[in-house]
Amino acid sequence: MRTYRLVLVLVVLSVLTQGISFAQNWPRFRGPNGAGISDVKSIPAQWNSDNYHWRYALSGEGNSSPVVWGSQVYITAADADSGERVLSCINARTGKKVWSESIPFEKYRRHKNNSFASSTPAVDELHVYTMWHSPEGSPVTAYTHDGKKVWEFDLGPWTQGQGGASSPIVFGEWVFIDNDHREGSLLIALDRKTGREAWRIPREGKRACFTTPCVYSPLGRSPEIVFTHCYEGIVGVDAATGKQNWHIDVFGTHSQRAVGSPVVFEDLVIGSSGAAGGKRNVVAVRPLAKPQTLDGVQTTAEEAFRLFKSSPHVPTPIVYQGRVYLWEDKGVVSAYDARTGEVVWRTRAGGTFFSSPIIVDGRLMNLDVTGKVIVIQLGDKPEILAENELPEGGKGSMAVGAGQLLIRTEAALYAIGGVRN
Numbered sequence: 001m002r003t004y005r006l007v008l009v010l011v012v013l014s015v016l017t018q019g020i021s022f023a024q025n026w027p028r029f030r031g032p033n034g035a036g037i038s039d040v041k042s043i044p045a046q047w048n049s050d051n052y053h054w055r056y057a058l059s060g061e062g063n064s065s066p067v068v069w070g071s072q073v074y075i076t077a078a079d080a081d082s083g084e085r086v087l088s089c090i091n092a093r094t095g096k097k098v099w100s101e102s103i104p105f106e107k108y109r110r111h112k113n114n115s116f117a118s119s120t121p122a123v124d125e126l127h128v129y130t131m132w133h134s135p136e137g138s139p140v141t142a143y144t145h146d147g148k149k150v151w152e153f154d155l156g157p158w159t160q161g162q163g164g165a166s167s168p169i170v171f172g173e174w175v176f177i178d179n180d181h182r183e184g185s186l187l188i189a190l191d192r193k194t195g196r197e198a199w200r201i202p203r204e205g206k207r208a209c210f211t212t213p214c215v216y217s218p219l220g221r222s223p224e225i226v227f228t229h230c231y232e233g234i235v236g237v238d239a240a241t242g243k244q245n246w247h248i249d250v251f252g253t254h255s256q257r258a259v260g261s262p263v264v265f266e267d268l269v270i271g272s273s274g275a276a277g278g279k280r281n282v283v284a285v286r287p288l289a290k291p292q293t294l295d296g297v298q299t300t301a302e303e304a305f306r307l308f309k310s311s312p313h314v315p316t317p318i319v320y321q322g323r324v325y326l327w328e329d330k331g332v333v334s335a336y337d338a339r340t341g342e343v344v345w346r347t348r349a350g351g352t353f354f355s356s357p358i359i360v361d362g363r364l365m366n367l368d369v370t371g372k373v374i375v376i377q378l379g380d381k382p383e384i385l386a387e388n389e390l391p392e393g394g395k396g397s398m399a400v401g402a403g404q405l406l407i408r409t410e411a412a413l414y415a416i417g418g419v420r421n
Contacts, residue, residue, distance in 0.1 A: 026068040026401045029120040029167045034214045034261055036318045036358040038400035043360050043417035045375045046386035053404055053415040054095025059086045062117030063165065063354065066408055068092060068401025069123040072145060075413055076130060078116035080107045085117060087130050089147060092402035095415060099147035108135050110163030113354060113395065118165040120212070120397075122175065126192060129175055131155075133164025140168060140177065142195060151195030156184045160208035165259075167212040171225065172239055174198055178227050181208040187227055189242060199242030206231045209258040209273075215239070216264050218287060228271040230258040234301070236269070236287050246300035250283045260316040260356070265338045268304055270317055270324060280311040282326060284341065305341030310334050315366070316356035316397075320378070327357040327366050333376065347382045349374045354395035360405065369393045371409060390414065 030036040044051060060079035067074050073090040085105050089098040105116065119131040127142040127150060138155040158164045160181040168177050174189040185205035189198040209229045216224045216236055224236040224245055233249035251258070251273040258273040260282075267286055274280025284304040291300050307324075310332040318325045324338040331351040335344040351368030358365060363385065364376040371390035377383040394409035404418035 024068070024401055024403065025070070025123075026066075026399045026406075027124060028067060028122045028169045029065055029212045029261065030316060030356055030358065030397060031399065034169070034212060034263060034316070036316070036356060036397075037320060038358070038360045040400060040403050041361050042403040043400070043405045045363055045377075047388055047416055049391075051416055053418050055415075056088075056090050056095050056097070056413040058408075058412055059088070059100075060084070060117065061115045061410060062408070063115045063395045064117050064167075064408070065120040065397045066399045066401070066406045066413060067121050067123045067128070068399060068406070069125070069128070069145070071402065072098060073401060073406060073413070074121050074123055074128045075408060076117040076119070076121060078105070080116055083107070085132060087121065087128070087143070089128075089145075090413070092404065092415070101143065101147060101149070103132065105132070105134055106136065108163070109161050111161075114163040114165060115395075116163070118163065120167040122168045122170045124170045124192065129168050129170065129192075131166075131168050131177065133158040135159065138164065138179070140175065140190065140195070142175075142192070153190055153195045153197070155179050155186075155188070159183050162208060164208075165210035169213055169215075171215050171223070174239065176213055176225050176239075178209075178211055178213050178229075180211075180229050180232075181205060187225075187237065189225075189239070201237065201242060201244070203229070203232060207257060211258050212261040214262050214264060216269055216287070218267065218289070221245070221289065224287075226262045226264070226269050226271075228258050228262045228273065230256045230273040234262065234269060234271045234283075234285055236301075246287045248285050248299065248301040248303070250285060250303055250306075251281055252279075254279055256280075259314045260312060263317055263319055265319040265324065268338070270319065272311065272317060274311060274313050276313050276329075280308070280313055282307040282311045282317055282324075284324075284338075307336060307341060309343075310346060314354050314356075318357050318359060318364070320359050320364075323378075325357065325359075325364055327353060327364075329353055331368070331374075333364070333382065335378075335382070344380070345382055347376075347384075349376065349384065355397040358398050358400065360400060365398070367394055367396075367398055367407060369395060373398075373407065
């Protein structure tokens with residue numbers, strides 16, 4: 001028991017350290033714990049094609065994001081005509097291919113804005129972990145950093161017609177996956193070394209959602225994995241045991257889908273759900289250490305505040321220095337007090353966005369579908385610093401690694417900033 005507690009303490013300290021320093025590794029969708037923040041200072045606010053460190057031509061489409069571990073970048077792509085999905089490993093300094101792995105697949109029905117490579121890999125010091133969705137089966141696969149396949153676990157057929165998009169994360173000794181669609185929906189933890197199932201929680205499968213979980217580390221309690229779903233609400237699960245510690249149903253029963261992923265701020269968990277052309281909510285909840293009776297109802301979490309106006313459907317919220325920022329799908333950007341939900345400012349950046357914003361050295365930025373990267377200087381009043389143009393558009397969220405901004409478009413992966421060789 002003492003050893004187990006020591007491991008948990010070390011894991012929590014690691015997460016807290018990542019939250020402060022945001023080191024060069026970008027190990028999952030939106031980086032350390034999905035926060036989307038980097039403090040590196042080697043990425044310019046304004047740039048053009050002369051500032052590309054390198055450009056890597058991709059072998060197919062994809063909405064997935066790049067991830068980074070050390071000197072290697074990993075990214076997925078899919079070519080529906082050739083029936084090939086590809087995981088590529090790229091040297092972060094040179095932009096040259098280190099290795100690639102090809103996986104055959106058959107084209108299936110999906111939403112026009114989705115892709116056949118929408119799940120972002122996860123990576124740690126041992127492996128890179130991919131997740132592919134398909135009506136034939138949805139394998140989670142671990143590869144070593146030199147491209148050797150170690151294990152594979154099939155989650156079963158993906159039964160929702162819009163296609164899949166959620167991504168795995170790694171925390172402690174496990175890979176965690178939110179696999180919410182129709183039949184066979186579940187939350188699951190896999191041993192990162194062997195791929196063996198550690199625990200699973202069946203879900204009702206009332207509607208497919210596309211969120212990626214995050215880690216919540218409450219003081220005095222074991223680390224939890226947070227999952228969101230439009231009709232299941234927000235739930236905190238003990239990472240080691242799979243025991244549900246708390247749950248709150250906050251999004252309502254209207255037609256909607258949870259696409260943006262949860263983020264944490266101090267003792268709050270912030271989740272979102274909504275409809276593309278209808279009602280949307282961003283809700284901050286406070287998990288309780290012990291069940292309490294509120295308004296005559298026993299609960300394990302309480303709602304702190306709720307944001308309606310200009311809330312996003314697809315882009316994930318981002319929290320930085322006590323403020324929560326929302327980048328709405330049509331380019332309205334809002335700042336709120338992260339403790340109270342009070343609006344600080346709102347501005348219009350324009351564009352259409354499926355990617356989630358990130359913050360680099362105090363600058364908020366996002367990629368629109370035409371290939372424009374809008375950069376906003378944060379403060380009490382926002383200032384649009386730049387509108388940087390790429391040769392083609394994209395829907396994947398940007399990443400930061402090896403001191404570089406990594407941008408995935410329809411045709412290529414671009415590296416901007418960093419130290420040139």
